[in-house]
Amino acid sequence: MHQFILDKKLQKDCIFIKDLELSQLLLMNDSNYPWLILAPRKNNLTEIIDLDQDDQIILLSEINYVSKILKKHLNVDKINIASLGNIVSQLHIHIIGRYFNDISYPKPIWGEVDSVEYNEIKISNFKEIFKN
Template sequence: MTVEFSLAPELARDCIELADWPLCKVLLMNDSQYPWFILVPRKANLKEIIDLSESEQVLLMQESAKLSRLLKKVLNPDKLNVAALGNMVPQLHIHHIARYKTDVAWPAPVWGKYPAVPYSEEQLARLKAYF
């Protein structure tokens, strides 16, 4: 019996789905204080990058680079934070956060710093246009 991919409940609750790329689902954290995107490989039971095949690892890095280049070009951040953490949500996912020296949490990490401020429909429409 094959286990189907499903998005971790925390990611489904906190994020907006933007696109499906060849390997990953592209998500947007619903917090307009930080342009915060997440790549989630659409494979069941993954916790670590090394749980992917070698070819899938390469594809993940290519998709991460694609997203990073897009964020750099479109959003022009002061710094891109890219990380695969999993202490709270064990499902493999890669954070891509565009950081600015003017954002409310700079230079501290964004996790739990301030309550989320959801995107407006207009803000979402602008971001979705790139995907």
């Protein structure tokens, strides 16, 4: 079995939170939004359909897990879920909590405002809510 290699841009832009059954859970280092990423730990995948059916089911379960925590602990108003690959082709899923009063709402988050990095306390808080 080959060691999983996370795309360099995701490595640069994200903070590792934890390993789930299939995916690495990452926090996009932009405190304007609670923006998490699931990166399945399988190399050379670009689309969800590249996963076998069992892994697709696990991925959906992980999306639900992250989404429920965003609702429960951060009380987000809306959850945006997307698999985009225009910049990073490696399979990864964006799970973004949105508030009706966030800096970009209702527009998309990409390219709207400059990102603001998380401080260590907020990073620790994210790791804590995803501890279990």
